[in-house]
Amino acid sequence: MPIPTPNKGRLFDARVVANELVSGEIHRIVLEVGELARMLRAGQFVNVAVPGQPRQLTRIPLSFTQTDDDAGTIELVYALIGPGTAQLSRVEAGSTLSVLGPLGNGWRIPEDATRALLVAGGTGTVPIFAAALACAAAGIAADVVVGARTKDLLWGIDELKARVSGEIITSTDDGSAGEKGFASVPALELLAKRDYDLVLVCGPEPLMKAVSARAIEGGVPCEVSLERTMACGFGACSTCAVKTVRGMKGACMDGPVFDASEVVFP
Ligand SMILES: Cc1cc2nc3c(=O)[nH]c(=O)nc-3n(C[C@H](O)[C@H](O)[C@H](O)COP(=O)(O)OP(=O)(O)OC[C@H]3O[C@@H](n4cnc5c(N)ncnc54)[C@H](O)[C@@H]3O)c2cc1C
Ligand code: FES
Structure with a gap:
């Protein structure tokens, strides 16, 4: 019980x-x-x-x-x-x-969305994987970009290809699998080439900053999931502070998913 x-x-x-x-x-x-x-x-x-x-x-x-x-x-x-x-x-x-x-609060995926761009870096792949399955369940096509430092740290790609309707692109920093370089490169290319009604990003902050800036510039709603060191996980300790345009927020209770236009990235 x-x-x-x-x-x-x-x-x-x-x-x-x-x-x-x-x-x-x-x-x-x-x-x-x-x-x-x-x-x-x-x-x-x-x-x-x-x-x-x-x-x-x-x-x-x-x-x-x-x-x-x-x-x-x-x-x-x-x-x-x-x-x-x-x-x-x-x-x-x-x-x-x-x-x-x-x-915490999860991704807000509008039911009337038709195509989403999902971008993951490193362990950010975990919540992006869940978002991809949620899009599939809602009948939303999702292009997914998954980046990792090296081939051994890429996982779940075959399952994504089997279960998600959309393009799955991988990248590694060292070029050992997929495109060589940061995940932001294919993500920004997709943003320039296709119309999306939703962009979700989780990974290193420079990746979230670059992709969300371009999405916002193009008027596409964008959410980011922020990782912070968390001692309690339920609003009691203030270790998980996030700087936003509305002041400091807690990643554990107000996030970890935030509207990207509210986050002040360093
Ligand atoms: C909301 C949320 C979801 C997460 N989901 C996942 C997930 O799905 N898969 C996954 O692999 N990891 C995830 N993480 C990160 C994971 O919680 C940490 O890797 C873990 O707590 C490390 O614990 P440890 O005792 O092994 O290492 P520790 O001894 O706690 O940490 C080792 C080093 O990593 C740093 N560190 C620890 N946690 C974080 C953090 N959150 N952000 C930045 N630096 C950190 C520490 O400062 C230290 O330098 C998530 C974190 C958050 C906040
Ligand atoms: S982790 Fe304690 S307040 Fe967020």
Whole structure:
């Protein structure tokens, strides 16, 4: 039985169904979370407590790629960054974790949109993957640009090609797969060549800044999902501040998805 918390999101017990290496430093974990699977919307995130982690109170914020409402499962894809994610990669199938969610505001995808441009860099691919599936479910064509540092960090491309109606373009900084260079290059080319009624971006801030500036210039609604260090995940600690035209906002409660025209990028 989920325990209600005073803030947004509730605590759920999550049984680990699978936890495996995808490639490079990228791992995938599938969690059985019951009704949380049905509650999550693309672009929202969960906070995962890792057993054996002394910082367990702070938890690890992670987006999800997809949910299976019938099985009550969610899939998270995460990069090994530090001690928390390293410990998470060692958790075995059959164990139980504590997950807080759903957290934050997801992508706002208008039902009457016909074509979207989705742009991901690095682990930004996770919420963009969820957005691509949401577009497919709503009958919206989506061109998806996925960029990574190198080939080993690109994942999910075949699944995107199979499930999304639109062009899927990959890029790597070192040219080991797809186009050589930053994801912003094919993204800006697509923006110049096609009409979109929606642009969604998640990745390094220079990527979000460049693509959103061009979208706004062209009058295309654009949202960005901002990653910040998050201690609590529910508005209590102010570690996740984002500078906006309306003053400082919290990425955990007001975001992580923001209207790009409101964000003041450095
Ligand atoms: C809303 C949200 C969704 C996220 N979704 C995903 C996801 O789907 N997949 C994924 O791989 N990662 C995701 N992240 C990032 C993930 O939470 C961090 O990589 C993780 O917390 C690192 O924990 P750690 O204990 O392994 O490393 P730590 O010891 O906490 O960190 C190692 C280093 O990385 C830096 N760092 C940690 N977290 C962040 C951050 N959020 N932004 C910038 N620098 C950071 C630290 O300052 C430190 O220098 C998300 C973050 C947020 C805020
Ligand atoms: S993470 Fe604590 S206020 Fe946002």
